[in-house]
Amino acid sequence: MASSSPSIVFYDIPSVLPINCWSPNTWKTRFALNFKGLSYRTEWIEYPDIEALCKKMNAPPTRNKPDGRPHYTLPLIHDLSTGAIVVESSKIVAYLDETYPETPRLLPPGTLGLFAAFEDAAMALMPALALFVVPSVPRVLNPASQPYFHTTRSALFGGKPLSEVTPTGDAYAPAWQKVQDSFFGKIDSWIQANGEGSAYIMGDAMSYADLWVASYVIWFKLVLPEKWDEAKTWHGGRWEKLLEDTKKYQAIL
């Protein structure tokens, strides 16, 4: 895939962080592109501009909003060499593995169904982590994206202002424990199902399933570094090790 001008344009959401990239959903695609060693460049799009971009590019909405209108989201890739425009992390993964079979596979043949179940199972545990990380996202966003984020995310918590989402008082400790036990604890148990000492969801070999997890770990670390300091010791330091193992796929091109 070595070529002088990047053949894939990858649309991501910027931030005030020095590395810019922060969103777990777009990290999934960034990791995927880097893992496959594909040539790409990033275009940075603030939240309020995503819908116009998608419409301009004829990219489909990923779902409907609660009021029934179409909801457009990133990640989106535009593959200049094929003309393909693909949205949604899992569809991008399937597209890249199919279109670039000579590059490292993100998911081995036959594992897309099991991965879909893995993603559903992990997403069901995500709310425990979201309670802590989501309310801190605005502090890394540019002013242009903050109102959009507040409005859309607050709706996910029954309209509560984001500043009131994280449990307080007596509810804090059990909610925090749940982040460790449910989201990270379950993923840890799946890794261990491969046999003792396994490092990855697919045992010895890193796959997109690990990059998927790493996307949430890096999001957690970037947005809520003060809590990450504690979390990185959980499960024998497995999650910090995952960030180290995936360092070579964290390039921002």
Add this chain to the structure above:
Amino acid sequence: MASSSPSIVFYDIPSVLPINCWSPNTWKTRFALNFKGLSYRTEWIEYPDIEALCKKMNAPPTRNKPDGRPHYTLPLIHDLSTGAIVVESSKIVAYLDETYPETPRLLPPGTLGLFAAFEDAAMALMPALALFVVPSVPRVLNPASQPYFHTTRSALFGGKPLSEVTPTGDAYAPAWQKVQDSFFGKIDSWIQANGEGSAYIMGDAMSYADLWVASYVIWFKLVLPEKWDEAKTWHGGRWEKLLEDTKKYQAIL
């Protein structure tokens, strides 16, 4: 594995059905043994005798009862050729794939972690189906197993008598719809994640993940045939097709 006397003893729970075998959990192991073409024979154990059997064989409990006492369950296999005694479906699968590498693999190398996530995700959807099938299980059990089943299963529904578990009146239709949409619908979506026209959870090749699903489908069909007649048309007849495809692994040896 062809030998004159079976080398594995498989403990299963009998019933009044002509084929005897009915439990989804032991079907998982029966399917696994047949899929691998291993030589085995079945010992039939009524529910109240499981604990004494496990203690006699030094088989560990699979979990604790709500009151903290150890809970012993089937399936259990005793591999006479290695001396191994293994309980719990997933542990039996890992044992068989590891011990008999020359037979067809139940789960390809590296997929045990993804399978564990699949199983967690599917089990989370199981209660929708259990509401309909579990209350009818006693009609296929022998009298010796009925009190045990009533007591232990009623506890799973907050102590309600099993006869009151299935929703009635206005609650019936949405609960039944949920069986189609949540349990079977989700599994259908995972199969389709492999690409249109996929037959199995791992795409073109049958694996233990399909045998796992087939175990619940056959349980449903055996215990509640009057509802199965409707369910077998769901998702393009996928579930009836699965029973046909797995027919050669349904032998009762």
